[in-house]
Amino acid sequence: MHTLSEENYLKCIYRLWQDKGQKITPTAIAESLGNNPASVVDMIRKLTEKQLINYDKKKGVELTAQGQKDATLIVRRHRLWEVFLLEKLGYHWDEIHDIAEEMEHIKDATLADRLDKFLGFPEYDPHGDPIPKANGKMAKRSSITLADLKAGGHCRVAAVKDTTSSFLQYLQKLDISIGTKIQLIEKIPFDGSLVISIDGGEHKTVSSKFGESVLIDM
Amino acid sequence: MHTLSEENYLKCIYRLWQDKGQKITPTAIAESLGNNPASVVDMIRKLTEKQLINYDKKKGVELTAQGQKDATLIVRRHRLWEVFLLEKLGYHWDEIHDIAEEMEHIKDATLADRLDKFLGFPEYDPHGDPIPKANGKMAKRSSITLADLKAGGHCRVAAVKDTTSSFLQYLQKLDISIGTKIQLIEKIPFDGSLVISIDGGEHKTVSSKFGESVLIDM
DNA sequence: AAATAAAATTAGTCAAGACTAATTTTATTT
DNA sequence: AAATAAAATTAGTCTTGACTAATTTTATTT
Numbered sequence A, B: 001m002h003t004l005s006e007e008n009y010l011k012c013i014y015r016l017w018q019d020k021g022q023k024i025t026p027t028a029i030a031e032s033l034g035n036n037p038a039s040v041v042d043m044i045r046k047l048t049e050k051q052l053i054n055y056d057k058k059k060g061v062e063l064t065a066q067g068q069k070d071a072t073l074i075v076r077r078h079r080l081w082e083v084f085l086l087e088k089l090g091y092h093w094d095e096i097h098d099i100a101e102e103m104e105h106i107k108d109a110t111l112a113d114r115l116d117k118f119l120g121f122p123e124y125d126p127h128g129d130p131i132p133k134a135n136g137k138m139a140k141r142s143s144i145t146l147a148d149l150k151a152g153g154h155c156r157v158a159a160v161k162d163t164t165s166s167f168l169q170y171l172q173k174l175d176i177s178i179g180t181k182i183q184l185i186e187k188i189p190f191d192g193s194l195v196i197s198i199d200g201g202e203h204k205t206v207s208s209k210f211g212e213s214v215l216i217d218m
Numbered sequence C: 001a002a003a004t005a006a007a008a009t010t011a012g013t014c015a016a017g018a019c020t021a022a023t024t025t026t027a028t029t030t
Numbered sequence D: 001a002a003a004t005a006a007a008a009t010t011a012g013t014c015t016t017g018a019c020t021a022a023t024t025t026t027a028t029t030t
Helices: A004-019 A026-033 A037-049 A065-088 A096-103 A111-118 A165-174 A208-213 B004-019 B026-033 B037-049 B065-088 B096-103 B111-118 B165-174 B208-213
Strands: A053-056 A060-063 A154-160 A181-187 A194-198 A203-206 A214-217 B053-056 B060-063 B154-160 B181-187 B194-198 B203-206 B214-217
Touching (some): A004 A026, A004 A037, A004 A060, A004 A065, A026 A037, A060 A065, A065 A096, A065 A111, A154 A165, A194 A208, A208 A214, B004 B026, B004 B037, B004 B065, B026 B037, B065 B096, B065 B111, B154 B165, B194 B208
Antiparallel strands (some): A154 A181, A154 A214, A181 A194, B154 B181, B154 B214, B181 B194, B194 B203
């Protein structure tokens, strides 16, 4: 199997690949992981040798079929552990990501499937991200953010793009969670700030960065 | 906190310390971990610097108060995860040790306590080993083995000293688990073989090595 | 006590995976 | 197109935690 580091790179590449249909460059990976680009180049070589990715200067990094499969399994484990930590151990929204980050690397052939069953085959993790099934298939995640909504529009929070505790704690303070209904009252042209109404409540202003981190259904 | 390797050494030293009141030498640690003695010497230096152990050629390796505390926590986590894997995820006796070996290293301040609560504060793990409490205290494990019993004596299996799957599978085949009642019919002087009766059943012969791996209450 | 065996230690090596600094390649401006 | 900036890459270093081989220390025999 793969080392801890290889798994983290795989997962990172997978995430970048999902986020945008954009070219995945060494620099992008380096930024995402907080590593040095030179280190990334080393790992690209290693993962290429293991046939988990292909790298081409024009096309950037691409996951091979095997790489996709392996990355999906890591994501599956991560999201299942998040559900476990929240539902069974009573952690809060903002605490689970970092712990799941460690648990996702536990290696055992049947662990994910047993955990999945134990949890009742959940569809989504606590951040609203779909959990890949044992066969690798998963529901599509919304790709529209609150910032994409036009003024006056109504929506429902489907997921969050950011899992840092600072962001999640802010959401909690605003009383926003998965499923919360939000109306976008106004967009401030100057800096993209958003005036919103949470569950029909009073008007509040949030930043454009905030808006881009909230995935919505309409 | 400690690295994976440091934690494994700590746990190993803790186990050797519990097993016998004997002097813990670099060679003993090396054998126990399957490492080279030279590597052990390096790690002894490192753990000494971190004030987790003291090393003296006469006395061997000893855990400091902090070392004991840290080692106990690792053991606590290991045994709690074993209970989880067996009771909640439906693994068998012989499958859980290796997985728990990975899970015990998950670092989070409240994880062990939450898991403990979730599992209903179990006293013993599936191999009959007592689970250290949050305060570090734990029940004493029996130190008498089946091989120590005298011919004719009755006992109850309290725990197993060996957690390899080959041993556990053999136990399962013999229909022995924690709590099983055994009578020692006869000891064969030639090689220490034991003739036993399991739950009052027919006579069976097992090796002395087997007898030494089964901890009993009388 | 001397000889031998075993254990401990030192010195040096290696691989993984990170880094920095320097260089080359590619993109973007002017 | 030349100049500049950014990205990618190479080369070399560092740390962790293993290793082997050689040496020293300690224990055990004879």
